[in-house]
Amino acid sequence: MKRRHFLQSTLGATLSTIATVPNSSAFSTLTAQGQIPKSRVFNAPQSLRLGGPIFLKSDDPVALAKEHRRLGYGAAYVPNVKIGETDKIRAIRQAFAAENVLIAEVGAWVNMLDADPVKRKKNMDYVIERMALAEEVGAITCVNIGGSYNPTDWAGPHPKNMGKEYFDATVENIRKVIDAVNPKTAKFSLEMMGWSLPTDADSYLKFIKAINRPAFAAHVDIANIINSTERFYNNTALINDTFRKLGRWIVSCHAKDVVGRDVHLDETMPGRGVMDYATYLRNVVALPRTVPMMLEHLNTAAEYDEARGYVIKIAKETGIALG
Secondary structure (H helix, E strand, O other): OOOHHHHHHHHHHOOOOOOOOOOOHHHHHHHHOOOOHHHHHOOOOOOOOEEEEOOOOOOOOHHHHHHHHOOOEEEEEOOOOOOOOHHHHHHHHHHHHHHEEEEEEOOOOOOOOOOOHHHHOOOOOOOOHHHHHHHHHHHOOEEOOOOOOOOOOOOOOOOOHHHHHHHHHHHHHHHHHHHOOOOOOOOOEEOOOOOOOOOHHHHHHHHHHOOOOOOOEEEEEEHHOOOOHHHOHHHHHHHHHHHHOOOOOOOEEOOOOEEEEEEEEEEOOOOOOOOOHHHHHHHOOOOOOOOEEEEEOOOOOOOOHHHHHHHHHHHHHHOOOOO
């Protein structure tokens, strides 16, 4: 794939409207310092739509939506609902819209490359169902990973996860999902991973070109692709590169962090690692559309309180409003 020609042709229209932010000294200063590329600053930054799991024991959409707002969340993972539950889906859409909380993601966390053909078909049917749910409930995206050839861990590492067979099979699977649903608003996206494609913006662009469907979009998880000491220590450059190349297609992001432990890198909550969250947040709100940032992989309400508090603190320090 000729990445430079592809990017020039597809990003031209978007970049033609770019200008510095006239009424934001914080953004102007940070752009001048090179902490956010000038090509990522638009006429007005978006507010930050932070979201995450909640621990309210309720099935009432109104109560769930209000709890998100109480916690300062402007985005949410889809509540527990299945396709076909028409009344409940309608109630969720209405309740969350009333509280101005975006339904960010419908997860479809199964292995689309399972070695067992029966399981693989079952998994593909499930992903199609989740994509249909995303469309019906008004979610921004249905997200999954491509899968894995690992025989014991559906999302685990395997050498073939980086090869042509994996790429081609994933392209075919995603086309099947999108074509089965034909969504008009929701997008399907792949979560970035450290041990399976896509592992960076360049490999993501290859998927975008090969899949060739308007309903396929980009999902960003910077922590997942910090898979080397170079990226660990230079994560600011990694963040800027990711958003510069994928900005047109990004629809959702995950908020985690990475810490070094002895001879390996480990995931942790925002604020306990090395990730440049000021740069991460500035890139998110500089996108030409509202893109939620979702906390994940923590165990308790107290842990989410800490992680949420850190992200909100960095947002306030950088002059970013919450949505």
